[in-house]
Amino acid sequence: GQQVMQIPQYQHVQEGEDFTTYCNSSTTLSNIQWYKQRPGGHPVFLIQLVKSGEVKKQKRLTFQFGEAKKNSSLHITATQTTDVGTYFCAGPDGGSNNDMRFGAGTRLTVKP
Amino acid sequence: KAGVTQTPRYLIKTRGQQVTLSCSPISGHRSVSWYQQTPGQGLQFLFEYFSETQRNKGNFPGRFSGRQFSNSRSEMNVSTLELGDSALYLCASSSPVQYEQYFGPGTRLTVT
Numbered sequence: 001g002q003q004v005m006q007i008p009q010y011q012h013v014q015e016g017e018d019f020t021t022y023c024n025s026s027t028t029l030s031n032i033q034w035y036k037q038r039p040g041g042h043p044v045f046l047i048q049l050v051k052s053g054e055v056k057k058q059k060r061l062t063f064q065f066g067e068a069k070k071n072s073s074l075h076i077t078a079t080q081t082t083d084v085g086t087y088f089c090a091g092p093d094g095g096s097n098n099d100m101r102f103g104a105g106t107r108l109t110v111k112p
Numbered sequence: 113k114a115g116v117t118q119t120p121r122y123l124i125k126t127r128g129q130q131v132t133l134s135c136s137p138i139s140g141h142r143s144v145s146w147y148q149q150t151p152g153q154g155l156q157f158l159f160e161y162f163s164e165t166q167r168n169k170g171n172f173p174g175r176f177s178g179r180q181f182s183n184s185r186s187e188m189n190v191s192t193l194e195l196g197d198s199a200l201y202l203c204a205s206s207s208p209v210q211y212e213q214y215f216g217p218g219t220r221l222t223v224t
Contacts, residue, residue, distance in 0.1 A: 031211070033211070033212060033213075035213075041217075042202055042215040042216065042217050042218055043155070043202070043204075043213075043215045044215070045212040045213065045214065048211065048212060088154075088155065090213075093157075093168075099145065099157065099160050099167070099168045100145075100157075100211070100213065101157060102147075102154065102155040102157075103154075104154040105154055105155070
């Protein structure tokens with residue numbers, strides 16, 4: 001089934017720096033979702049992108065869906081210590097039920 | 113609405129034993145998915161149930177099984193536990209209308 005690849009695996013930044021994680025698929029995705037998991041917590045849904053070239057913002061977070069709907073990115077401007085956690089992208093597996101398959105995640109640490 | 117609940121939250125078992133984990137989805141959600149999360153493998157899809165039927169299954173051995181009841185509550189069972197089964201087991205529910213998944217807090221299973 002469809003898999004999404006996510007990079008980088010880890011990212012360590014100084015507070016105030018920007019952060020970006022990328023998600024790539026070999027095939028076109030009907031949609032892509034992003035989740036955040038805080039240390040010791042469970043994944044929490046952030047957003048879903050559906051349209052080609054779509055850009056959505058949530059405060060300091062900017063989500064993009066590529067024109068070909070094969071890649072996506074999450075960009076955080078001026079990171080804060082509250083941004084610490086692992087960010088996952090998830091895309092449908094291409095099967096009849098379109099179950100979501102998660103990328104490996106990018107673990108973000110922020111140094112105050 | 114109450115969130116997804118999972119019981120027990122923590123469990124310690126011995127190799128060779130079996131274990132049953134429980135998940136109660138958000139009211140009205142009929143789809144329940146199970147994931148295994150380990151530091152090295154990320155979020156691995158186990159299976160998904162919808163209206164008491166298994167709709168999809170990940171790449172796990174037959175020792176991993178599940179079921180869903182008429183009230184949408186779900187259980188997963190792991191027989192003949194191995195050390196490598198130590199992980200955080202997450203369940204997530206979703207509605208047919210909105211595909212985002214709502215995760216429970218997870219059951220942390222330790223096999224000794």
